[in-house]
Amino acid sequence: KAGVTQTPRYLIKTRGQQVTLSCSPISGHRSVSWYQQTPGQGLQFLFEYFSETQRNKGNFPGRFSGRQFSNSRSEMNVSTLELGDSALYLCASSLALGPGELFFGEGSRLTVL
């Protein structure tokens, strides 16, 4: 069974640009969550989608957005990039909402110059 797939794995952007990251969950998983990981802050929750609806949102500015498609694939977008957005962005899928095992992808490493 294929795991969670995130693309691209690495990308470099400059300040002011926007970026779109993609996540394909494990087949049959309907919940997709996004986390930002930085050395100083650890893993911080961005948002969670279930059945194409955002169910939870973390404390990030509106420049961070996401969506989920009918096949459960998800994308997140960051507009007007800032240097502080440099991080590893992790996507995780799970079977359903509520606490339970999260299956993480290997992440998309974003560097903002």
Added chain:
Amino acid sequence: QQQVKQSPQSLIVQKGGISIINCAYENTAFDYFPWYQQFPGKGPALLIAIRPDVSEKKEGRFTISFNKSAKQFSLHIMDSQPGDSATYFCAPPLGISNFGNEKLTFGTGTRLTIIP
């Protein structure tokens, strides 16, 4: 703001020794307490989790101990091996106690190094 406090930040243990990592939380929305393990270049993966109808759960060399009154749970790694060198995160579910609104809130992580 609900918080998770994990300690220590880093830990060096000799091979064969016991590694202990602690996690303190405020109020959880759901009785489910997991530990995740992350190797460099990889995403975190569930190591062990407890749903506290019991106060302790053991899987191989890994044990979770849970103290509900103190709002703490810990991870013990017995007979620590170099392959256990990784970053460990506790991740209790915080948020509104309403199925679907709980979300795993990760601690800041403990970098564990096992030396020969």
